[in-house]
Amino acid sequence: EAQVTQNPRYLITVTGKKLTVTCSQNMNHEYMSWYRQDPGLGLRQIYYSMNVEVTDKGDVPEGYKVSRKEKRNFPLILESPSPNQTSLYFCASRKGTTSYEQYFGPGTRLTVT
Amino acid sequence: GDSVTQMEGPVTLSEEAFLTINCTYTATGYPSLFWYVQYPGEGLQLLLKATKADDKGSNKGFEATYRKETTSFHLEKGSVQVSDSAVYFCALAYNNAGNMLTFGGGTRLMVKP
Numbered sequence: 129e130a131q132v133t134q135n136p137r138y139l140i141t142v143t144g145k146k147l148t149v150t151c152s153q154n155m156n157h158e159y160m161s162w163y164r165q166d167p168g169l170g171l172r173q174i175y176y177s178m179n180v181e182v183t184d185k186g187d188v189p190e191g192y193k194v195s196r197k198e199k200r201n202f203p204l205i206l207e208s209p210s211p212n213q214t215s216l217y218f219c220a221s222r223k224g225t226t227s228y229e230q231y232f233g234p235g236t237r238l239t240v241t
Numbered sequence: 242g243d244s245v246t247q248m249e250g251p252v253t254l255s256e257e258a259f260l261t262i263n264c265t266y267t268a269t270g271y272p273s274l275f276w277y278v279q280y281p282g283e284g285l286q287l288l289l290k291a292t293k294a295d296d297k298g299s300n301k302g303f304e305a306t307y308r309k310e311t312t313s314f315h316l317e318k319g320s321v322q323v324s325d326s327a328v329y330f331c332a333l334a335y336n337n338a339g340n341m342l343t344f345g346g347g348t349r350l351m352v353k354p
Contacts, residue, residue: 132284161341170245170330170344171285218284222341228273228292228334230341232284 151219264331
């Protein structure tokens with residue numbers, strides 16, 4: 129089954145404790161992206177990647193890091209989480225410039241206390 | 242920069258009522274337009290799309306027409322069902338850009354039996 133998976137689905141952590149949210153897709157897509165969803169703001173892009181070792185900032189990159197060492201994986205790293213990063217996070221993938229459809233993961237709900 | 246504005250919700254309708262969710266956009270170029278749907282506890286799914294002016298996207302009884310003159314992409318359905326209850330997001334994207342999607346704030350639809 130074609131899908132985007134994220135882990136963990138739920139995470140409660142404390143300020144300053146480094147964490148990683150994993151994202152994996154099994155569709156051999158070139159493009160991958162991370163979004164955060166906050167009430168009334170829709171989804172805002174954090175980082176995106178157009179291929180292995182190619183990443184760039186989205187609209188709200190502060191406080192986040194990403195890496196793309198393999199085509200299928202695109203982890204999101206919070207080096208020192210803060211309460212304002214409490215949000216619902218989605219990973220998405222897209223085949224490339226010839227395809228518009230994006231496939232979203234199920235989401236990771238992060239709470240930073 | 243580009244932006245997408247949606248009507249605020251929630252929108253509450255009775256089953257079989259007519260649905261309109263307004264969406265307008267501001268864009269520097271000629272984007273493609275999308276509607277995504279998010280069912281409770283799930284990620285976003287592409288509902289329909291339109292890639293150029295006057296195109297009509299349609300799926301599952303939903304329709305939206307790309308109106309360049311009014312910069313709008315309103316979502317309509319003639320007869321809603323309880324199963325249509327979800328959050329609907331309007332979005333735009335450029336097919337050759339890595340910065341993949343700009344979303345509106347989302348509109349929650351609740352359909353009562």
